Amino acid sequence: MTRRPATPLPPPKERRHLRETTALTQAQLAERVGVAPGTVRAWESGRTTPRGRKREAYAKLLKTLAEEAAAGRAARDPASGPRNAAGANRTGPEPEAHPEPEAHPQPAPHPEPDPRPEPEARPEPEGHPQTLPEPASEPLPEPRPAPVALTPAQAFDALYEFGAPALVRQTYLLTGRREQARESVERAFQTAWEHWPEVARDRDPVGWVRAAAYEYALSPWQRLRPRHRRPEPPPADPGDRTLLNALLRLPPRHRRTLVLYDGVGLDLPETAAETEASTPAAAHRLxxxxxxxxxxxxxxxxxxxxxxxxxxxxxxxxxxAARPPSVRRGGERRARFRTRAAIAFTVALIGTTALTLRTAPTHYEPPVSPGQAVRGVPPRVAQGSLSDEEQELRRKLRDQWQGGPERLRPGLE
Structure with missing residues (x-):
């Protein structure tokens, strides 16, 4: 059974451009596709990819939006159509005019006029014939060894060494804390290692890790950590200290937009996609x-x-930044810990369920209703404790022989 290939989709940046060109909001487009607005936001940022019927509906809608945008451009510039048509008519016969010299097949035993003079001037010794494989000496350096396929660990290490130093500096601009910036980047790369097949196929792996690092660094729960309560030493330069304080006074979303646009150098649509906002909203924040x-x-x-x-x-x-192997091992340890915690929780849940089933009653016993006083009937009085004489009599009666003739024939006095 063969699987049908997935419907092709334009890049995430072009998806956002098509939606904004037709003046559609993410909520309107999500309603037409039948998904949540957050799903459309994730599709346009490149974090997730639609599948199945949703992918087909999304691709069909984007195709319709592209046709509407093309129709709108044609309506605004009606002269473009005839110009293109005329250009097509002009360029049509040109390829047929080029083969005209081939119509005169003159015998040319020596192709000296056709080749360029430079290639023929290279073999300086004239004694060598023209068929001498002299050009074969030039391609010798060109054949390069076939690129060796990198293992996932090697590819991750290369990505880490390439992007980690810059990401730590960028995250420091967001948080103002050196250790938090380093930890955020390491945690983002650990998450990338856990989702490595997805990150390896991403069109911008560094952007994937950058988004994860920024989200972790700007998380509100960071303020609850004890380390956050201890201030770090500020930069030594007064100008740097003032600029860092000005950045930290900005709201997190504005700070992130400013760092991405003016610090990293992304354009406005990419900044809006990474911050999960519309382009006008990203412009206002900037x-x-x-x-x-x-x-x-x-x-x-x-x-x-x-x-x-x-x-x-x-x-x-x-x-x-830490070395790539230590980051990978840290991510693997976290994954093993979560796996073992999940297994332990599952075992505890199963044991609790089994104990409950073992000790639970197998039949229903109706509860005894509380007693009520009946008019005219005295309450039942319980028997009180026996006195010493009564207890002595009861002990004597129990100790005597119960089956003797004395009980059958009373004796004479």
Whole structure:
């Protein structure tokens, strides 16, 4: 049984562009596909990919949006159609005019006029014939050894060594804490190692890890950790200290947008996709963040100067990262711990269920209703304790022989 190939989809950036070109919101597009708005947001950011019937419906809707956008462009520029048609008519006969010299098959035993003079001038010794495999000496360096397929661990190590140092510096701009930035990046790479097949096929693996690191670093529960209550030493340079304080005063979403756009250098649609916001919302956040920084530091009103100062602030701090093998081993230990915890919880649940089934009653016993007083009937009085004489009499009666003739024939007095 063969599986039908999946319906092709445009890249995530083009999906968002098609939706915004046709003036559709994520909620409207989600309603037309039949999913939640958060699902559409994840599709446009590239974090998840639709499957099955939802993928077919989404691809069909995107195709319709592309046709509507093309029709709208054609309506706005009606001259483009005839121009293209005329161009097609002009370019049509050109390929047929080129083979015209081939219609005169003149015998040309020596193809000296046709080849370029440079290739023929290379073999300087004239004694060598033209058929001498002299060009074979040039391709010798060209054949390169076939690329060796990297193992998943080697590919992960290469990705970590390439992206970890820059991601630690970027995360430091978001948190202002060196250890938290380092831990966030390591935790993001551990998550990437757990989902390595998905990350390896992603069009931007560094962006995948960056989004995970930013989410972990800006999580609200970080404030509850005891380490967060202890302040870290600020940067040594007063200018860097002022800029870092201005960044930390921004709301987390504005700070993240500013770092992605002016620090990392992403364009506005990519910034909006990574922050899971619309493009106008990302633009407003960026403008507000720039205004807030410019109010405290007027010299950074120019975006170019701000970009340079953010790079300098991140580079002045010595922020190291752990080695890739230790990060992978840490992720594997966390995965084993979670697996064992899940197994232990499952075993405890099964044991509790078995104990309950073993000790539970097998039949229903109706509860005894409480007694009620009946008018005219005295309450039943329980027998009280025996006196000493009564207890002595009862003991004597029990100790005597019960089957003797004395009980049958009473004796004469």
């Amino acid at each position: 403008l507000h963040a720039r205004e807030a920084v410019a109010d405290r530091l007027p010299a950074l009103a120019d975006p170019q100067v701000l970009h340079r100062r953010l790079a300098e602030l991140a580079s002045n701090e010595r922020l190291g």
